[in-house]
Amino acid sequence: QVQLVESGGGLVQAGGSLRLSCAASGRTSSAWAMGWFRQAPGKEREFVARVTWSSGSTSYADSVKGRFTISRDSARNTGYLQMNSLKPEDTAVYYCAARSSNTTPYNTWGQGTQVTVSS
Numbered sequence: 001q002v003q004l005v006e007s008g009g010g011l012v013q014a015g016g017s018l019r020l021s022c023a024a025s026g027r028t029s030s031a032w033a034m035g036w037f038r039q040a041p042g043k044e045r046e047f048v049a050r051v052t053w054s055s056g057s058t059s060y061a062d063s064v065k066g067r068f069t070i071s072r073d074s075a076r077n078t079g080y081l082q083m084n085s086l087k088p089e090d091t092a093v094y095y096c097a098a099r100s101s102n103t104t105p106y107n108t109w110g111q112g113t114q115v116t117v118s119s
């Protein structure tokens with residue numbers, strides 16, 4: 001089973017940038033994917049972006065398209081979420097997660113990292 005360790009959160013002004021990292025270890029499947037989710041206080045967790053490990057295919061929530069970029073470095077077993085043009089509404093705890101295929105749920109989660117965007 002894969003284990004995930006997330007880092008890179010912090011405080012940034014509106015319009016600024018942050019890059020989150022998610023280091024994966026342990027067993028992974030050939031079709032596994034890494035996703036990023038976020039949860040703001042009082043709100044449900046929401047999907048942000050996803051990248052498949054084999055092909056690098058990406059998917060984004062409408063709210064972050066054009067601003068966030070998800071990527072992976074297969075050699076380092078690490079995924080990244082580059083966040084540009086940050087807005088106060090991006091403030092949340094960000095989690096990376098793993099799924100073994102596109103037909104299975106995300107069942108492995110990182111510990112979360114706080115992203116705070118000031119206005």
